[in-house]
Amino acid sequence: MKTIFIALILGIVLGITFNYSFKANAQMGMGPGMMGNNNSGTAWGTGVFRSNGERIYFTATSERGAEITYTGGPVGSNGWMMMGGRLACVSCHGPYGVGGKHRMEMMQVMNAKDIRWSVLQPEFDAEKFRLAVVKGTDPDGTQMGPEMPHWNIGKDDLADLIAFLKTLK
Numbered sequence: 776m777k778t779i780f781i782a783l784i785l786g787i788v789l790g791i792t793f794n795y796s797f798k799a800n801a802q803m804g805m806g807p808g809m810m811g812n813n814n815s816g817t818a819w820g821t822g823v824f825r826s827n828g829e830r831i832y833f834t835a836t837s838e839r840g841a842e843i844t845y846t847g848g849p850v851g852s853n854g855w856m857m858m859g860g861r862l863a864c865v866s867c868h869g870p871y872g873v874g875g876k877h878r879m880e881m882m883q884v885m886n887a888k889d890i891r892w893s894v895l896q897p898e899f900d901a902e903k904f905r906l907a908v909v910k911g912t913d914p915d916g917t918q919m920g921p922e923m924p925h926w927n928i929g930k931d932d933l934a935d936l937i938a939f940l941k942t943l944k
Contacts, residue, residue: 827932828939832872835863837932847911848924849885862924864890864936872943885922891943905933 824830827838835843848862867887868874874887889895895904898914906912908926911919928936 826935826939828935828937829942831928831932831936832864832939833870835861835926837929837935839929839932841929841932843932844927845924846927847921849883849922867922872940885920887922890940892937892941893944895940901934901937904937908933908936 824833831837831843835845837843845862849867864872867877867885868890869887872889872891874889877885877887899907903914907914907919907923908928911923911925913919
């Protein structure tokens, strides 16, 4: 019980810090043009990311001005996900793409795949990766678990995302 309480307090503190420090409206479901003077689709700021692929990975927005939407994904039993937030690849796969086990709503356990390209490459090519991201399909054709969102991402943005995944070691 003590661990749950500490995790809850830490989550609240980090959430407040994240929201105020970075004004992360993009992570809270606000789209382009809804974040003050920044009309780029993310409140992280110009020049924060080294590439569009990195921006997509961390914010689910593109420098092309598009919010990359999704359906499905991890949803709590109350119908809410990630405490009202918005998913991006980093939400489940972590800042370095290694994935791992996550607890959602303290009961549901999700195991996110390691998506560094060096790890994916034996099984995935660009088309198989597209099917995984857009349709939630593994390379062997089986359906991934319901926690994998189905992303609405264009061809160029997907290529940028793959280029970023290739930089993760």
